[in-house]
Amino acid sequence: MNHIKAVITGVHGYVPDYILTNEEISKMVDTSDEWIMTRIGIKERRILKGEGKGTSDIGAEAVKGLLEKTKTKPEEIDFLICATVTPDMQFPATANIISDKVGIKNAFSFDLNAGCSGFLFALSTATAYIESGRYKKIIVVGAEKMSSIVDYTDRATCPIFGDGAGAVLLESTTENFGVIDFNLQVDGSGKIHLHQKAGGSVKPASHQTIDAKEHYIYQEGQPVFKWAVSKMADVASEIMKRNNLTSEDIAWLVPHQANMRIIDATANRMGLNKDKVMINIQKFGNTTAATLPLCLWEWEKQLKKGDNIILAAFGAGFTWGAMYLKWGYNS
Ligand code: UT7
Numbered sequence: 369m370n371h372i373k374a375v376i377t378g379v380h381g382y383v384p385d386y387i388l389t390n391e392e393i394s395k396m397v398d399t400s401d402e403w404i405m406t407r408i409g410i411k412e413r414r415i416l417k418g419e420g421k422g423t424s425d426i427g428a429e430a431v432k433g434l435l436e437k438t439k440t441k442p443e444e445i446d447f448l449i450c451a452t453v454t455p456d457m458q459f460p461a462t463a464n465i466i467s468d469k470v471g472i473k474n475a476f477s478f479d480l481n482a483g484c485s486g487f488l489f490a491l492s493t494a495t496a497y498i499e500s501g502r503y504k505k506i507i508v509v510g511a512e513k514m515s516s517i518v519d520y521t522d523r524a525t526c527p528i529f530g531d532g533a534g535a536v537l538l539e540s541t542t543e544n545f546g547v548i549d550f551n552l553q554v555d556g557s558g559k560i561h562l563h564q565k566a567g568g569s570v571k572p573a574s575h576q577t578i579d580a581k582e583h584y585i586y587q588e589g590q591p592v593f594k595w596a597v598s599k600m601a602d603v604a605s606e607i608m609k610r611n612n613l614t615s616e617d618i619a620w621l622v623p624h625q626a627n628m629r630i631i632d633a634t635a636n637r638m639g640l641n642k643d644k645v646m647i648n649i650q651k652f653g654n655t656t657a658a659t660l661p662l663c664l665w666e667w668e669k670q671l672k673k674g675d676n677i678i679l680a681a682f683g684a685g686f687t688w689g690a691m692y693l694k695w696g697y698n699s
Contacts, residue, residue, distance in 0.1 A: 374498035374506075374538050375546030375696035378438035381534040381665030382429035383414040383652060390527065397523035404527045409628025413530025413653030415515045422456040423533075427511030428469035430533040430661075434507065435470065438537050442470055446503035448477040449494055451486030451510045451657035453684065454517055455479055458567075466509065483562070484624050484683025486510055486657030488552065488691055491538070491679075495547045498540045509535035510657035517564060519584035528626070529585070530653035534661025545673070545696040551607050551689055558595060558686030561588045596630050596682040600690075601637035604680040607690040608638060615639035619675035619695075620667065624682055625649035625659040634680055656683065671695045 389412045390401035404410055416426060427450055435442060450463035463477035482489035487510035494506040511533035520526045563586055566577035577583060600623065608618070621640055623631045628649060635645045646663035655662060660679050664671075671677075675695040682688040 372499050372501055372540050372542060373544070373546040374495040375541045375543075376536045376664070376693070377539045377696060378434055378537040379534065379661060379664045379668050380430050380434035380437055381532065381662045382426055382433065383532040383662070384416040384426065386415045386417050387412050388415045388530070393527050396520050397526060399523045399527060408528060409649050410527060410653045411650045414532055416513050416531045422516070423452055423454050423511045423513045424456045424462050424465040424469060426513060426531060426533040427452075427462065427466045427509045427535070430511065430535040431466055431470045431507055431509055434535045434537055440505065440537060442472045443474050445472045445475045445505050445507055447475050447494070447497060448472060448507040448509065449490040450477070450479050451482065451490040451508070452479055452512055453481055453483060453486065453656055454513045462511065466511070482683065482687040483685045484626060484654070484656050484659065485552070485681040485685070485687035485689050486683070487534070487660045488550070488679055488681045488689045489687065491536070491547070491691065492550045492552060492689075494538045495550070498538060501540075504540050506538045507535055508538060509533060510659070510661050512656045512658050514654070514656055517583065517585050519581055522584070524589055525585050525587055528654050530655050532652055532655040532658045532662055534658050534665050536661055536664065541696065545694045548692045548694060549607060549611055550691040551603055553599070553603065553688050555686045558684075561591045562586070562684045562686070593627065593630070595686055596626060597633045599686070599688040600624065600630060600680050600682040601634045603688055603690040604634050604678055605637050607678060607692050611692050613676060613692070617676050618644060618678055620671070620677045621645045622660050622663045622677060622679045624680065625652065625663070626654045626682070630682070638678070668699050671699070673698050
């Protein structure tokens with residue numbers, strides 16, 4: 369019997385219409401387009417506006433578009449995972465709300481939180497379910513309304529993040545395409561450098577936590593940068609080595625979009641030219657669990673069946689990882 373593999377058979381993305389530019393941010397905090405472009409590499413990011421709208425609205429748009437373009441009926445889906453750090457609410461899972469919004473009825477679903485590595489962790493989870501032979505069609509969606517946890521008076525974090533979602537359809541195949549290998553890592557001691565102080569069971573929401581601005585992202589930029597720059601490059605080059613891949617063998621690197629300097633360091637370590645690296649940080653910023661599928665969505669037309677692709681990410685947790693896959697279709 370042929371071994372079952374998990375292959376991406378479609379990708380779709382969604383970003384809200386509102387564009388928050390560096391010029392507008394420069395009016396909110398003491399910063400400049402020049403500083404943000406030099407230190408991070410972001411020009412603008414998308415923000416979801418409108419009362420009562422959350423991550424599930426962004427995620428549902430991506431999933432709806434994915435179902436339409438792959439001509440898949442909602443009832444064909446077995447399972448949906450939503451990778452997010454900005455769920456609609458603590459419970460129920462945003463994955464369930466997305467499923468309900470798009471009419472997925474015959475499936476189970478859950479959220480997965482692995483910070484900016486969330487999409488990679490979710491795709492690996494879905495891969496294992498497919499490879500087991502138990503399920504045939506799974507949607508993995510990375511969706512974030514990062515603007516809901518950004519302090520727009522803090523110049524160290526507010527230029528970085530944006531809202532958006534990307535979704536892929538993962539199916540089973542007996543051909544030699546799809547996910548070949550992945551390497552995922554965590555180190556929980558990294559919590560001190562990047563977290564949300566209140567709103568969980570340790571420090572439930574109170575007037576004090578609101579006054580102390582403890583529901584926003586807390587990030588110590590420099591230590592996070594140091595970890596990200598080394599771990600993302602380590603894990604990406606490690607996955608190349610253990611699959612005997614040289615830089616010539618790789619068609620595309622899909623890196624998490626946190627900082628242009630981290631992307632450059634990863635590509636350099638892998639020996640890749642910039643023209644093989646998907647980069648859209650300048651227009652979407654860091655959309656956390658949505659960066660990787662948003663890249664795949666934007667580059668989909670350029671991808672060819674059989675292309676060797678490396679995905680790499682680093683995020684809160686700390687979490688990091690890389691995946692090697694063979695692209696499964698020409699669009
Ligand atoms: O996706 C999840 C993982 N997250 C990451 O990968 C983020 C990793 N970290 C980073 O990307 C960078 O550390 C930041 C972009 C967050 C910050 O850049 P940096 O080059 O590490 O700056 P810094 O924190 O060392 O700050 C340098 C200076 C400070 O001023 P002083 O103390 O030297 O006077 C900051 O106050 O830059 C100042 N600064 C700013 N200046 C103008 C910080 N933010 C700004 C700003 N505009 N927006």
